[in-house]
Amino acid sequence: MAETRSVCCYCGVGCGVLIAHDGTRITGVRGDPAHPANYGRLCTKGATLHLTAQAGGRCLYPELREDKAGERRRVSWDAALETAADRFAAVIREHGPEAVGIYLSGQLSTEDYYVFNKLMKGLIGSNNVDTNSRLCMSSAVAGYKATLGADAPPACYEDIDQAGTIFIAGANTAWAHPVLYRRIEAARQANPQLKVVVVDPRRTDTAREADLHLAILPGTDVALFHAMLHVLIAERRIDADYIAAHTEGWPAVRDLVEAYAPERAAQICGVPAEAIVRAARLFATGPTLSLYCQGLNQSSHGVDKNAALINLHLATGQIGRPGCGPFSLTGQSNAMGGREVGGLANLLPAHRDLNNPTHRAEVARLWGVEAVPAKPGRPAVAMFEAARRGEIKALWVVCTNPAHSLPNQTLVREALARVDFLIVQEAFADTETAAYADLLLPAASWGEKDGSMTNSERRISRLRAAVPPPGEARADWAIAVDFARRLEDRLGRDRTLFPYETAEEVWNEHRESTRGRDLDITGLSYARLDTQGPQQWPCPEGAAAGRARLYADGVFPTVSGRARFHCAGWQPVAEPADAEYPLSLTTGRLRDQWHTMSRTGLVPRLWGHVEEVMLLMHPEDMAARQLRDGELVRVRSRRGQLLVRVKAEADQRTGQVFLPMHWGGRFMAGLGTNVLTVAACDAVSGQPELKHAAVEVEAAGPM
Numbered sequence: 226m227a228e229t230r231s232v233c234c235y236c237g238v239g240c241g242v243l244i245a246h247d248g249t250r251i252t253g254v255r256g257d258p259a260h261p262a263n264y265g266r267l268c269t270k271g272a273t274l275h276l277t278a279q280a281g282g283r284c285l286y287p288e289l290r291e292d293k294a295g296e297r298r299r300v301s302w303d304a305a306l307e308t309a310a311d312r313f314a315a316v317i318r319e320h321g322p323e324a325v326g327i328y329l330s331g332q333l334s335t336e337d338y339y340v341f342n343k344l345m346k347g348l349i350g351s352n353n354v355d356t357n358s359r360l361c362m363s364s365a366v367a368g369y370k371a372t373l374g375a376d377a378p379p380a381c382y383e384d385i386d387q388a389g390t391i392f393i394a395g396a397n398t399a400w401a402h403p404v405l406y407r408r409i410e411a412a413r414q415a416n417p418q419l420k421v422v423v424v425d426p427r428r429t430d431t432a433r434e435a436d437l438h439l440a441i442l443p444g445t446d447v448a449l450f451h452a453m454l455h456v457l458i459a460e461r462r463i464d465a466d467y468i469a470a471h472t473e474g475w476p477a478v479r480d481l482v483e484a485y486a487p488e489r490a491a492q493i494c495g496v497p498a499e500a501i502v503r504a505a506r507l508f509a510t511g512p513t514l515s516l517y518c519q520g521l522n523q524s525s526h527g528v529d530k531n532a533a534l535i536n537l538h539l540a541t542g543q544i545g546r547p548g549c550g551p552f553s554l555t556g557q558s559n560a561m562g563g564r565e566v567g568g569l570a571n572l573l574p575a576h577r578d579l580n581n582p583t584h585r586a587e588v589a590r591l592w593g594v595e596a597v598p599a600k601p602g603r604p605a606v607a608m609f610e611a612a613r614r615g616e617i618k619a620l621w622v623v624c625t626n627p628a629h630s631l632p633n634q635t636l637v638r639e640a641l642a643r644v645d646f647l648i649v650q651e652a653f654a655d656t657e658t659a660a661y662a663d664l665l666l667p668a669a670s671w672g673e674k675d676g677s678m679t680n681s682e683r684r685i686s687r688l689r690a691a692v693p694p695p696g697e698a699r700a701d702w703a704i705a706v707d708f709a710r711r712l713e714d715r716l717g718r719d720r721t722l723f724p725y726e727t728a729e730e731v732w733n734e735h736r737e738s739t740r741g742r743d744l745d746i747t748g749l750s751y752a753r754l755d756t757q758g759p760q761q762w763p764c765p766e767g768a769a770a771g772r773a774r775l776y777a778d779g780v781f782p783t784v785s786g787r788a789r790f791h792c793a794g795w796q797p798v799a800e801p802a803d804a805e806y807p808l809s810l811t812t813g814r815l816r817d818q819w820h821t822m823s824r825t826g827l828v829p830r831l832w833g834h835v836e837e838v839m840l841l842m843h844p845e846d847m848a849a850r851q852l853r854d855g856e857l858v859r860v861r862s863r864r865g866q867l868l869v870r871v872k873a874e875a876d877q878r879t880g881q882v883f884l885p886m887h888w889g890g891r892f893m894a895g896l897g898t899n900v901l902t903v904a905a906c907d908a909v910s911g912q913p914e915l916k917h918a919a920v921e922v923e924a925a926g927p928m
């Protein structure tokens with residue numbers, strides 16, 4: 226038996242793992258005691274990774290459907306990729322490069338992302354490449370850029386140990402980032418003075434353990450943060466020197482929050498004014514580390530929410546120092562890496578912006594292409610809407626399951642059925658999206674491929690292959706390279722853009738693209754990561770190590786060098802509850818399942834925590850509808866309905882119901898949770914409002 230050092234492929238904590246194997250089969254996994262993200266700890270999902278590797282259910286061979294009505298049948302890789310290149314080239318010739326799209330995943334490696342991004346923006350000539358990270362992180366990206374000037378979380382995990390207040394907003398850390406939560410628990414034990422404040426409409430496990438829980442109404446975070454700033458100003462708890470020396474835009478925000486007295490915000494947010502004042506005082510006492518995630522991001526005003534929280538840090542000067550800072554937690558294991566290589570419809574490699582002509586020219590030079598197209602591509606929701614309208618005719622879905630995870634499922638599935646040619650590249654055969662594939666390409670999974678990933682604290686870890694992939698499965702980046710060379714032939718180009726034979730060669734090109742940028746990693750190589758272990762960016766050539774915290778000198782990567790206060794008032798949710806749909810539906814994670822359960826759903830042990838999807842509802846709301854605990858109910862929204870059993874939950878606020886995001890059509894009646902959710906998106910980030918939809922619940926009646 227041997228052990229191979231790698232990293233967990235689930236959440237953004239990015240825990241190091243040691244994979245036990247005999248060279249052909251993964252037999253076990255344990256936490257890597259040397260990895261600074263987890264020091265040997267693993268949560269239930271990480272500790273069962275080897276069971277997902279043993280569970281079967283894999284895509285083993287390419288499968289092609291000759292016509293939409295027919296069955297897919299096994300074909301060779303050569304036939305599969307020749308067909309794929311023919312079909313994509315034909316669409317590009319007949320309808321232009323914007324008639325094709327690629328939809329990626331935050332579960333991919335940085336190298337995978339880099340190649341697919343270059344394929345679309347450098348070879349095909351459109352920016353129609355986006356990712357499921359759009360559903361989880363894009364508001365955080367835009368929030369950081371709007372205020373701090375760059376998409377760079379300034380804090381690190383060590384700050385948990387040094388904080389005086391941990392302010393958790395829109396995150397159930399105990400379930401969604403469990404190893405990080407263990408670190409919070411340890412910090413509380415070591416420092417009894419440490420206070421934890423949780424902002425969450427639900428009384429989650431994280432909220433239950435908090436010193437102060439603000440159970441705000443969904444979508445009212447901006448009003449809460451503005452009211453806290455109002456209190457800080459009134460009580461002279463702001464850092465006027467920091468504001469004067471390192472920020473801009475303060476007078477406008479100061480005037481804006483005047484209208485958010487705690488008493489008024491209490492009306493909007495549905496929490497007592499005294500609790501808002503207490504939260505503000507704890508925030509000012511600090512040092513305060515804010516941890517936030519989907520509750521802020523998955524909103525039609527997600528950027529405003531992120532930025533309003535960052536305003537609090539700027540106003541109190543709590544950034545760039547140990548124990549404080551606005552720290553956005555990434556949902557997926559490599560959402561950060563995808564952002565680094567610009568694998569979104571509006572970004573370019575190394576945090577360059579598509580709308581910046583200089584940046585486009587730099588990338589074109591790096592890649593050796595004439596130009597990078599200026600027109601932004603379609604972000605996730607818009608990409609599938611375009612496919613449904615027939616504007617995207619060839620679509621490639623890589624390592625993700627949009628026929629489950631995107632909002633307003635009925636329309637998404639119409640889109641998948643409508644595209645002329647759909648490639649689904651997947652490790653696991655039984656996903657809702659794979660059922661629609663015209664061409665199914667088998668991909669390597671965790672423990673089977675080389676590469677790198679970046680976790681929430683900007684720390685880059687190496688992914689290493691312990692065993693070869695099963696059947697004919699291949700690494701995602703290698704499939705993209707093989708396809709790209711064939712497409713180069715058909716588009717009359719020389720085979721020059723994709724010379725890579727190894728993941729390391731892709732990494733080396735990505736590394737060079739970061740030279741002189743805020744995330745400069747020119748000092749890192751695979752060899753250095755192997756010998757010195759995971760490193761945080763930036764780590765430029767000559768640096769002794771990566772940098773733990775950013776902005777310690779108070780200089781920000783904006784034109785003026787100052788951080789910017791963001792000035793935007795509170796706006797209600799896109800679809801407020803009303804007489805017809807009087808309940809507010811929130812969706813979220815469970816402790817032991819991951820995303821659409823294509824992996825964790827295969828492991829019986831992980832069903833022990835929650836065996837069946839249930840709608841959580843307050844007993845008073847159930848009584849008003851004459852519903853009994855455990856009864857089958859129909860949940861309806863303007864977009865669709867599903868049948869599910871209801872569970873009485875006194876911790877749920879009245880007027881609100883909760884469904885886990887994990888169950889799709891494979892595990893429940895109907896199309897799953899997202900048949901109900903609304904596709905309203907943040908105007909800046911394009912992130913959909915998965916945290917709120919107006920619904921009604923009624924007895925299912927006779928079946």
Ligand code: SF4
Pocket residue numbers: 233234235236237238239240263266267268269270271272402403404405
């Ligand atoms: Fe994996 Fe996240 Fe659990 Fe760590 S906390 S073991 S990264 S799922």
